[in-house]
Amino acid sequence: MKVYFDNAATTAIDEEVLAAMMPFLTEHFGNPSTQYSFGRDTRAAVEEARKTIAQLINASAGEIIFTSGATEANNMAIKGSVNYLGVERIITSPIEHHCVEYSVDFCRDNLHVETAIVKIDGNGNVDLEDLQNLLKASDKKTLVTLMHANNEIGTLLDIEKAGALCKQYHALFHSDTVQTFAHFPIDVQKMNVDFMSGAAHKFHGPKGIGFLYMRKQNKVQPFIHGGGQERGFRAGTENVYGIVGMAAAAKKAYANLENDRAYILDLKNYFITKLKENFPDIDFNGNIDKRSLFTVLNVSFPPNDKSALLLFMLDMDGICCSGGSACGSGASAGSHVINALHKDENRVSIRFSFSKHNTREEVDYVIEKLRKIFIG
Ligand SMILES: Cc1ncc(COP(=O)(O)O)c(C=O)c1O
Known part of the structure; x- marks a missing residue:
């Protein structure tokens, strides 16, 4: 997939x-x-x-x-x-x-x-x-x-x-x-x-x-x-x-603004729920309430022995997401935005961003692959 x-x-x-x-x-x-x-x-x-x-x-x-x-x-x-x-x-x-x-x-x-x-x-x-x-x-x-x-x-x-x-x-x-x-x-x-x-x-x-x-x-x-x-x-x-x-x-x-917004927001909230259910140590960078862009979810994972390779491993499973800014897609190090939030430096931040073409099945697939990486 x-x-x-x-x-x-x-x-x-x-x-x-x-x-x-x-x-x-x-x-x-x-x-x-x-x-x-x-x-x-x-x-x-x-x-x-x-x-x-x-x-x-x-x-x-x-x-x-x-x-x-x-x-x-x-x-x-x-x-x-x-x-x-x-x-x-x-x-x-x-x-x-x-x-x-x-x-x-x-x-x-x-x-x-x-x-x-x-x-x-x-x-x-x-x-x-x-x-x-x-x-x-x-x-x-x-x-x-x-x-x-x-x-x-x-x-x-x-x-x-x-x-x-x-x-x-x-x-x-x-x-x-x-x-x-x-x-x-x-x-x-x-x-x-x-x-x-x-x-x-x-x-x-x-x-x-x-x-x-x-x-x-x-x-x-x-x-x-x-x-x-x-x-x-x-x-x-x-x-x-x-x-x-x-x-x-x-x-x-x-x-199509309202329809697309409702659809994508539902998907993002579904992803948040699934992440919280599966990973007790999960955190988020930025607002996740209504003062947030419905297309973007920046997830902060606790460090583990594979976290440095997280983007690479997701890519191997066919999952495209970003570790830093949009234009530095693929780079996991040194985001000036994450640095400015003064969060725990050892955690790994991944940005998932959605469109009207994404589905709940895709969210389930990503959760399954994240479980494989973090839980085994
Ligand atoms: C907030 C923001 N500003 C500016 C840009 C630059 O846009 P472009 O690469 O189309 O010039 C981007 C692209 O990622 C962006 O996300």
């Missing part, structure tokens, strides 16, 4: 999404920047997709920039807000994805930006009182960058509260929403975000395409220079089939 429990790393593309993309890989190949019919067709498809993404987050189409993925979108927002919007100080958390963490480090080391790290608790919840104190402490123009859901442990930020605090103290607010866009309702007005990012491959769309939402009052200059694509904000011929696929995947995800 093959079990894919690494859906926070990437998801399988939906057949319907692929079908929507195919004409743009075949007959509709025109460059959207051209004026004749071939180009007009692809231009119309790109603009339709932009409208779709904008409507889903209560933004306007002019505020959506298509990018190569979330890494580029997050880099553009953070470095751009320093380079073009006068940001002199960045507040962030110790558990951001590396593309955010290293962008902030870059601004600190090369662009003379002051940085502050907000406190988190042992489950990765941001201390909003500390955020308020940090916001109060300086008059410098500040960007707050906090992810909506952590990709390794699933802990959710109270994004509306964080956004309200940023508004109160006139700070710009960027949120890495890669794990929540197309999984949760997102409203950029209610959440008061100035920048947010998404990547299609996290919601059954294609890889290599994402977007940045930029509030119209706070637009940064291009990160990639060249032609005038994306209304001058991002040069390079558009990834038309990717853009069409991302919009199709997002539309489908939002149309």
